[in-house]
Amino acid sequence: MPELPDVEAFKRYLDATALHQPIDTVRVGAPRLLHDTTPQGLGRKLHGQALESTRRHGKYLFARVDDAGWLVLHFGMSGRLQYAKASGQLPQDAELLLQFENQAGLAYIAPRKLGRIDWSDAPDDYIAAHGLGPDALAIDRASFRDLARGRRGGVKSWLMDQSSLAGIGNLYADEILFQAGIHPGQAVAKLDDDTLQTLHKTLRRVLCQAIEAGADPDAMPRNFLLPHRRAGDRCPRCGDTVATTKVGGRTAYYCPRCQSG
DNA sequence: AGGACGCCCTGTTCGC
DNA sequence: TGCGAACAGGGCGTCC
CATH class of the missing domain: 3.20.190.10 (MutM-like, N-terminal)
Structure with missing residues (x-):
């Protein structure tokens, strides 16, 4: 939680x-x-x-x-x-x-x-x-882009790395990537400037909406993936079956149709 | 540097 | 229905 x-x-x-x-x-x-x-x-x-x-x-x-x-x-x-x-x-x-x-x-x-x-x-x-990076809601667009530059590896691991960006865990990394339409395994190096800008904007929106909902899963916006983390659940956007994969030893939920990469 | 793994705990869910 | 196994949203240390 x-x-x-x-x-x-x-x-x-x-x-x-x-x-x-x-x-x-x-x-x-x-x-x-x-x-x-x-x-x-x-x-x-x-x-x-x-x-x-x-x-x-x-x-x-x-x-x-x-x-x-x-x-x-x-x-x-x-x-x-x-x-x-x-x-x-x-x-x-x-x-x-x-x-x-x-x-x-x-x-x-x-x-x-x-x-x-x-x-x-x-x-x-x-x-x-404790080697914590900047708070995920405090970082501006330019710093976010700079952080991505030179970062190797997958985008979900990056978002969850507390020394890079502090505050995002397994659930919200999945939610942010779902809302941004990016596959969790996508390499950070392959994200262009426009995509990084979208990702930063989406990250802010998702975290702010979650805060508005008091972080209560039942009060999240209807298009959130967050309440659908069970085998066989459907994507709230396209209705396809949600898929899972392992990232950093943890289960990543994503929609194979809506998230590319 | 980043990823895979095991570990720390205990309560809940899964699968036979 | 029952019971052990697997898993759960955290992070840390070690090894490759």
Whole structure:
């Protein structure tokens, strides 16, 4: 689930619910998700402080903790946030549970425990240290084209490469390529300037539409491929049977008739 | 450099 | 119907 649009939805959810509330206690249910801090260290940083603002880069969410630094969350394959006015209503074994002084609580839940909980003094340094490329929604057309130049290999691998472009995962790479009419295995080097311009425009449109839909698959535009990721499903544009192939060990869904290359 | 692979986890779906 | 295998939207390390 958690690709750029999902994390943007989490950000807006956190902004609307959990800001400016002093933190009482911090519970870490999955210490192995912490890499550069410890449950005790995190508790010391957060106790008595409040989340004041948030920032998203790619699939990462940063929450500023007063002037102390930033709580960093990555949602892996299954992570999400849940807020409740009574923290007792939240799963007490959440991978991370913040209990506020006002009795409310914010839970970070990652059932598959493949996410990441970190602490950072400066998001820009964190982004650089983790080798993340520019956010997929922040890059302009010219930079996008420059990025494609000199890139070898297939277009889907490129879109999903977080060091090149941050935020796009398996689902939205498929959606963007479907909407742009490009085969996932198409070589980046074979895309001409016009096609790259279309791809960049499509990428922005797909991600923005997904954000508008709150990243909810059931609320996506009708022409989206995203809800049709099952064997035998039909292409929403031409009705042909959707095909699959493997790219980078993951399943790519595409329409053999609508996507060339 | 980029791609294929195995691995980290656990919940859901698939296929016999 | 039941049960083990395969798979799922993440990323990292290793090898070629």
